[in-house]
Structure formats: C-alpha cells, structure tokens
Amino acid sequence: MKSSLMWISWRLLLSRKTLFGGTAPLALLGLILGVAALVVSMAVMSGFESTLQQAMTDVSGHVQVVKRSRFPDDWHELESRIRKAEPTLVGATRFVFIEGIMAHNGQISGVLLEGVDTDRINSVLRFKSRVLSGSDDLSQKSDVPLALVGSGLAKKMNLKVGDVFRVVVPITESVDPSSLQRKVGQFKVQGIMELGKYEWNERFIVTGLTAAQQVADIGDRYSGLLLRFPTASYARQAGFNLSRQLGTPYWVRDWRDSNENLFDAVSVERPAIFFVVAIIIFVAAFNISSTLFVNVVQRYKDIAILKTVGFGHKDIIKIFTFQGLFMGALGLGGGFILGLILCGLFNWAQGSLGLMSGMVYRVDGITVSIRLSDTIAICFATMLICFIATLAPARRGGKLSPMEGLRNE
Structure with a gap:
C-alpha cells in the first residue's frame, strides 16, 4: 500500500x-x-x-615538550620517560628555536630558525608533501649547512634552490648580559616549502640541529622535543597525560594550543x-x-x-x-x-x-x-x-x- x-x-x-x-x-x-x-x-x-x-601537525608535530631550564641534560632519558608515560609515541626529535635576521643580496628580514635532528625529522614532521621546489632532505653532505625556507620568505628575498644566505644571531655575553655580540651563520637553500601558515611562510627556516646550535653558540643545549602520536585527535589527551607525568620542569602543549x-x-x-x-x-x-x-x-x-x-x-x-x-x-x-x-x-x-x-x-x-x-x-x-x-x-x-x-x- x-x-x-x-x-x-x-x-x-x-x-x-x-x-x-x-x-x-x-x-x-x-x-x-x-x-x-x-x-x-x-x-x-x-x-x-x-x-x-x-x-600545525606537519610543521610542529602533535605535541611539544619545552624545557624550562636552559641547562643541558640527557634527552634520551627524557624520551624514555615520555615513552613510558605514553607507549603510543610514534617519534620524537629535539628542536631549538632561534630568532635572527636573514641577509641576502642587500636585503634583510627577521626570521625564526628552527633546528631539528636530521636523522629523526621524518618520523615526526611531514615536510615532503610541502616542498614546492628542491628537496626536504637535510641529511645530505654539504660544505654549507642545508636549510628549508618558507615560500613567502624565499619570494621576498629572491631565493632559489642552491643559493647561500646568511643569518645574523644576537648573542649575549656571559660577563655582561646587557651587551650583545653578533654571530653570522651561512646556510644553503635545499628546498622551498609551503608551510600552510602565512607567518611561517614569511619568516620560517628549518635546518639541522647541530647547525642551529653552532650559529647560536649554545653548545648541545636544545629547547625541547617534538612528538608525534598515531593521530592528531589523540594529541590533546597525550599532552595532558605528559604534563602530569613530567611535572613543572617542562611545559607541554599540543598542536591546538598555539592557535586555540x-x-x-x-x-x-x-x-x-x-x-x-x-x-x-x-x-x-x-x-x-x-x-x-x-x-x-x-x-x-x-x-x-x-x-x-x-x-x-x-x-x-x-x-x-x-x-x-x-x-x-x-x-x-x-x-x-x-x-x-x-x-x-x-x-x-x-x-x-x-x-x-x-x-x-x-x-x-x-x-x-x-x-x-x-x-x-x-x-x-x-x-x-x-x-x-x-x-x-x-x-x-x-x-x-x-x-x-x-x-x-
């Protein structure tokens, strides 16, 4: 019917x-x-x-564990503590953030230099799909440290793959913190990337951790660890668990926190x-x-x-x-x-x-x-x-x- x-x-x-x-x-x-x-x-x-x-997850991982202390420590022990608290951890890499000024062909621009472990970068970050030209491989041998540059910064500074540019980093003196010295580091463009965020494209540079530590003159110190978990949706719960387990010496934030x-x-x-x-x-x-x-x-x-x-x-x-x-x-x-x-x-x-x-x-x-x-x-x-x-x-x-x-x- x-x-x-x-x-x-x-x-x-x-x-x-x-x-x-x-x-x-x-x-x-x-x-x-x-x-x-x-x-x-x-x-x-x-x-x-x-x-x-x-x-956010491709460029900065799912979770960032930032050290509050600047003193060097055994990062392998920190990774072991994290893996014990969160067995689902997929990968971890050290990172360091350094602010400086890029100089190239008579032009200057403020930049943010990120150093990461070149042998661990692919287990945490996803740069391969974001490369517009060149390669994301920072582990290749080169006389000049290799770097990945945001597309906006490359366009503004007229950079191409293979070009060499300089980054000037201000360094405080240990005797008189009010006075600054400058240190200049050279980098070679290995790849130009579309990083997904406007401010990253305009001022972001990624290089190897050792090269970043040398230009900043910080020895073997690092800012913290970038972590990747099976899914981005689990990152918030993982970050909450790690914050309770690691305690006050560390600051834990997930990919959503920076753009909450x-x-x-x-x-x-x-x-x-x-x-x-x-x-x-x-x-x-x-x-x-x-x-x-x-x-x-x-x-x-x-x-x-x-x-x-x-x-x-x-x-x-x-x-x-x-x-x-x-x-x-x-x-x-x-x-x-x-x-x-x-x-x-x-x-x-x-x-x-x-x-x-x-x-x-x-x-x-x-x-x-x-x-x-x-x-x-x-x-x-x-x-x-x-x-x-x-x-x-x-x-x-x-x-x-x-x-x-x-x-x-």
Missing part, C-alpha cells in the same frame, strides 16, 4: 500542474540554492579547520553559520508549502476520486507528504551537485585570483572539505524542514470530502 501511495504521489508530482507549472520550479530552485549555499559554507569552514590543523583562539572561533561560528544559511532552506520550504496548497486546490477532483475508490484520510495526507519529500529530495540532490561545482570554482578562484589574504586569515589558501557529519546534518535538516512544510497542505487535502471535490463536476 505504501509503495502504491508513493507511486501515485510521484505521478502527480511530475504532472504539468505541479512540478512543471506555477511556482513549483521557483520553489525547487530556491531549495537547490539554499542547500548549495549550506554545502559551500560548511565545506569552507571545515576546509579552513583541517588546513590549519594539517599545517582560531579553532575556538571555528567551533563557535560553524553552528551559527549553519543556522543562518539554513534560513534560505526555510524560505524555500515555505514556497514548497504554498505550491502544495495550490496543488491541493487544483486536485480537488483527483482527491475526491481517490476517496471515492477507497483511499482514506491518512492516505491522502501521505500522498501530499510524499510529494513534499520528493521535492525536498530533488532540491537536496540538485543542491549538493551545485554545491560541489561551487566548491570546485572556489578552489580555482583562490588559486587564480587570491581570494584569501594570509595576513587576515592566517592561511594563504584552503582545500574545501565536505565532512560526513556535515553531509548528514544538511540532509537531515533539509528533509525535516520540507516534511514540516508539507504537513499543513497535506492535512488540508486529507480533510476534503468527496462531495466537495465533485460538486462542480
């Missing part, structure tokens, strides 16, 4: 009086545009979040944008409701005939409810197709026209991402709104008596 009701509903929907006449095409078009807008907005928000997360405000903003804005854009679907659903009301009036004769041959009050309600749900499904499918097309156009436009400013959004570009949870939410919200919109006209059609429908026939 249910299948026959659906078949009748589908046949009535495809008639000239319903789907191809009156306001039905405009109502369906409005629903398609509303769903497409919702798909694009959620894909952009998800893409921004996933792009920023990927950049941005991720919090995305989590707050996501549902707000969803409900704001869903208003378009509400408006389109009311248009569908008005279309069904008109359809009920135009179908008085058909409704009367159906009731005459034995269809009940609930059967008529189901027929018009199915019509509204069919229109909702058509709008949902068309909206997703249009949304995917618009997402592709967005990817093309941001690459060709530079839609996103890194100075404003922290990233120079994003890859739109359509998550399964967003897809389920959009489908559920659209069909629920369309179902609610069909109840009033369906009930109106169900209340019609056969005599009223055949009065003028």
Whole structure:
C-alpha cells in the first residue's frame, strides 16, 4: 500500500500542474540554492579547520615538550620517560628555536630558525608533501649547512634552490648580559616549502640541529622535543597525560594550543553559520508549502476520486507528504551537485585570483572539505524542514470530502 501511495504521489508530482507549472520550479530552485549555499559554507569552514590543523601537525608535530631550564641534560632519558608515560609515541626529535635576521643580496628580514635532528625529522614532521621546489632532505653532505625556507620568505628575498644566505644571531655575553655580540651563520637553500601558515611562510627556516646550535653558540643545549602520536585527535589527551607525568620542569602543549583562539572561533561560528544559511532552506520550504496548497486546490477532483475508490484520510495526507519529500529530495540532490561545482570554482578562484589574504586569515589558501557529519546534518535538516512544510497542505487535502471535490463536476 505504501509503495502504491508513493507511486501515485510521484505521478502527480511530475504532472504539468505541479512540478512543471506555477511556482513549483521557483520553489525547487530556491531549495537547490539554499542547500548549495549550506554545502559551500560548511565545506569552507571545515576546509579552513583541517588546513590549519594539517599545517600545525606537519610543521610542529602533535605535541611539544619545552624545557624550562636552559641547562643541558640527557634527552634520551627524557624520551624514555615520555615513552613510558605514553607507549603510543610514534617519534620524537629535539628542536631549538632561534630568532635572527636573514641577509641576502642587500636585503634583510627577521626570521625564526628552527633546528631539528636530521636523522629523526621524518618520523615526526611531514615536510615532503610541502616542498614546492628542491628537496626536504637535510641529511645530505654539504660544505654549507642545508636549510628549508618558507615560500613567502624565499619570494621576498629572491631565493632559489642552491643559493647561500646568511643569518645574523644576537648573542649575549656571559660577563655582561646587557651587551650583545653578533654571530653570522651561512646556510644553503635545499628546498622551498609551503608551510600552510602565512607567518611561517614569511619568516620560517628549518635546518639541522647541530647547525642551529653552532650559529647560536649554545653548545648541545636544545629547547625541547617534538612528538608525534598515531593521530592528531589523540594529541590533546597525550599532552595532558605528559604534563602530569613530567611535572613543572617542562611545559607541554599540543598542536591546538598555539592557535586555540582560531579553532575556538571555528567551533563557535560553524553552528551559527549553519543556522543562518539554513534560513534560505526555510524560505524555500515555505514556497514548497504554498505550491502544495495550490496543488491541493487544483486536485480537488483527483482527491475526491481517490476517496471515492477507497483511499482514506491518512492516505491522502501521505500522498501530499510524499510529494513534499520528493521535492525536498530533488532540491537536496540538485543542491549538493551545485554545491560541489561551487566548491570546485572556489578552489580555482583562490588559486587564480587570491581570494584569501594570509595576513587576515592566517592561511594563504584552503582545500574545501565536505565532512560526513556535515553531509548528514544538511540532509537531515533539509528533509525535516520540507516534511514540516508539507504537513499543513497535506492535512488540508486529507480533510476534503468527496462531495466537495465533485460538486462542480
């Protein structure tokens, strides 16, 4: 019985009086545009979040364990303590951060020099997929220490793979900390990278730990350890456990901590944008409701005939409810197709026209991402709104008596 009701509903929907006449095409078009807008907005928000997360984990690992003391210690012992507290640890590498000034071809720029263990870097960081030119291999033999340079910095300083540049690092004197000396280190560009964040691209340099320690004149001291775990989602729990186990001599932070405000903003804005854009679907659903009301009036004769041959009050309600749900499904499918097309156009436009400013959004570009949870939410919200919109006209059609429908026939 249910299948026959659906078949009748589908046949009535495809008639000239319903789907191809009156306001039905405009109502369906409005629903398609509303769903497409919702798909694009959620894909952009998800893409921004996933792009920023990927950049953080690729360049700085899942968790950073920073030493509060500057005195040298046995880092192997520290790694053993970490692995004992978190057996899921995938990899660990020492790192050191040094601020300095790059000088090249008469130009200068403030830079952040990061030194990492060249034999452990690939177990923690993911630079290979971010190399635009050159190579990410810092372990090759060279007379001049090799370095990886952010794409923005390379463009600003007119650097190419194989060029040699200098970094000037201020060093305080042990006798008089108020006076500074400068030390100059030379580095050779091994690769130019897209690091995912605007400020990193503009001032980030990665080199071997030994080369960074030598230019900063800090001996075998290091800033801490970069850690990688099986998944980025587990990093926060791992960081919390390590913070309790290691105690006050160490400062533990995960990949989300350094951009907590941005991720919090995305989590707050996501549902707000969803409900704001869903208003378009509400408006389109009311248009569908008005279309069904008109359809009920135009179908008085058909409704009367159906009731005459034995269809009940609930059967008529189901027929018009199915019509509204069919229109909702058509709008949902068309909206997703249009949304995917618009997402592709967005990817093309941001690459060709530079839609996103890194100075404003922290990233120079994003890859739109359509998550399964967003897809389920959009489908559920659209069909629920369309179902609610069909109840009033369906009930109106169900209340019609056969005599009223055949009065003028």
